[in-house]
Amino acid sequence: MDNSEITELSWDDFDEMRDPRDENNEFDHVVESTLRRRGFLCGTLAFGSGAAVFGSGLFTPIAAENSQASFEFEPIDIATDFDVHVPKGYQWKTLVRYGDPLFEKGEGAYGEDGLVAPEMAEFVFGENTDGMETFDVAGKTILTINSEYANPKINLPEASEGLAQTESEASLLKHIQGVTVLEVAQNGEGYQVVLDSPYNRRIHHETPMTMSGPVAGSELVKTAADPMGKAPIGTMNNCGSGKTLWGTYLTCEENFNGYFGATTEHEPTIGELRYGIGGESRYGYELFEERFDITKEPNEPHRHGWITEIDPVDPNSTPIKHSSLGRFKHENAEMTQAADGRVVVYMGDDERGEFIYRYVSNGIYTEGGSTEGLLSDGQLYVAKFNDDLTGEWLALTPESIGMSLEEILVFARIAGSKVGATTMDRPEWIAANPLKPEVYCALTNNKNRGVKPNAGGDDTSVNGPNPRESNHYGQIIRWTPKDEDHGAHTFTWDLYIMAGNPNVYENEYAGSENVTQGNMFNSPDGMAFDSKGQLWIQTDGDYKNEGDFEGMGNNQMLVGNTETGEIARFMTVPYGAEVTGLSWSLDKKVAFVGVQHPGGSWPDGKGKPRSSVIQIWREDGKVIG
Secondary structure (H helix, E strand, O other): HHHHOOOOOOOHHHHHHOOOOOOOOOOOOHHHHHHHHHOOOOOEEEOOOOOOOOOOOEEEOOOOOOOOOOOOOOOOOOOOOOOOOOOOEEEEEEEEEEEEEHHHOOOOOEEEOOOOOHHHHHOOOOOEEEEEEEEOOOOOEEEEEEEEOOHHHHOOOOOHOOOOOOEEEHHHHOOOEEEEEEEEEEEOOOOOEEEOOOOEEEEEEOOOEEEEOOOOOHHHHHHOOOOOOOEEEEOOOEEEEEEEOOOOEEEEOOOHHHOOOOOOOOOOHHHHHHHHOOOOOOOOOHHHOOHHHHOOOOOHHHHHOEEEEOOOOOOOOOEEHHHHHHOOOOEEEEEEEEOOOEEEEEEEEEEEOOOEEEEEEEEEEEOOOOOOOOOOOOEEEEEEEOOOOOOHHHHHOOEEEEEEHHHHHHOOOHHHHHHHOOEEEOEEEEEEEEOOOOOEEEOOOOOOOOOOOOOOOOOOOOOOEOOOEEEEEEEEEEEEEEOOOOOOOEEEEEEEEEEEOOOOOOOOHOOOOOOOOOOOOOOOEEEEOOOOOOEEEEOOOOOOOOOOHHHOOOEEEEEEEOOOOEEEEEEOOOOOOEEEEEEOOOOOEEEEEEEEEOOOOOOOOOOOOOOOEEEEOOOOOOOOO
């Protein structure tokens, strides 16, 4: 397989290519028998006509009449076209597209051929929008938005055949990814970008960074260009996001492994194998710059895969990579507080069979007080979910694992395996309920559940929170910390929803009771709570609308009532796209939503498709979030 074919792979398929473990799938038996054999439901699993009905506290109770009366909109049907759809009484329009200018200098940078000149990339909005957050800066609305990855076959000239052929083309790919900070303002017809705002800036693969925590200065992150090991360059594959209690942005480096390759024959180390590093990269950066060549700079990948903090208020500030939060494929970072004021950050590692983590600071946060050390001095934990609906946070320490602290943080996956953390079905976004002490995590899917181990060789048989083999629909898990304290070391858990298809199945693949023919979906990904305590769920799944996915249509955004278990479809995106990122205007009357890798020629109706952020509002002007 050559590089042009590699760029066509999804990130999941790229990891599968890098990890060709033997499959040992004995899927002749159905999951029903597997669940009953394990017995963790104590015989409480029953199958009804068209839907699975679950009891004994494993699933959210459903209201006696699932009327969806709690939602202030009429749920919409699926869509299979190349457009965005929202409920009656709502409107939408594009806010910003890939290649749109942030500065007057960037006007016209996106040409009629759908290309951006490499020297103009820093002055335009980035490609493949993902996580985003809104900030109030003296009454001004500042959005900070991730650009997860590039599409070389779209972003480069056709003659390049989907692979950078020159250093200049590689530079373009490096600069259209990363993070965009931009000011937006009302213009009488919705929000628009404020050109040349002093807050506007691009942060990309070439932006100088600094590193905090125990790994800063470690031998594991020293390179020829940075012999002190404290000044990494660039942030990459910025997936989900987070917001600190003190008003800064957390961008999450996910599939960083795909940016590094080997120009000569290379035998991967254990650490490289666990993180999927080796061979060819997705973009061929290693052909033009030695820092992306693991045969020349084996420590460079250790400088990526972190939570990176950005100050959206100060355009001259240097982003900080926080090593205390661990290195893995970060989906997002959900920050809250323990009862005693310590900072708590929940994080998922988005790969099949990987783990859920929690960081707890040693220091206490007080509004207006010093934040020094709150993300660099603390303890990293990994989650263990028991089949009896209880769980615990296992501390990752040198004493419990036999690794140095620096090794634990750089190779957090290996540390998690050593303490027996629970393998999960791709932990994606985590969202903490603002109205009560409970936390939700989207487990998007895992075709390898019960089929083969994860990259570390850990057992991935079905378990309590991951109860289906070859899970291609996904589920959302919820946990409540002991004594309603996010700093507690134990918790109880259940499943808010198990996605499925009642049109196709009459067993557990039909989904939990709150899945109906009118709201079914697959692969929950992004999640966020609004000010009313409603859970907004975004999907990144199969949109073929056939076979196991018949009746699901394009990817969508739904709204869930976490008290009743009701879920209703609010939005659908164009064929080929996923829904990525959600934030609200300062007055909560407008929702900003990302539409990533759309198909066709959306949103312009001509030329190449362009990832975009759209804005959605109610026609009556009332609060939406």
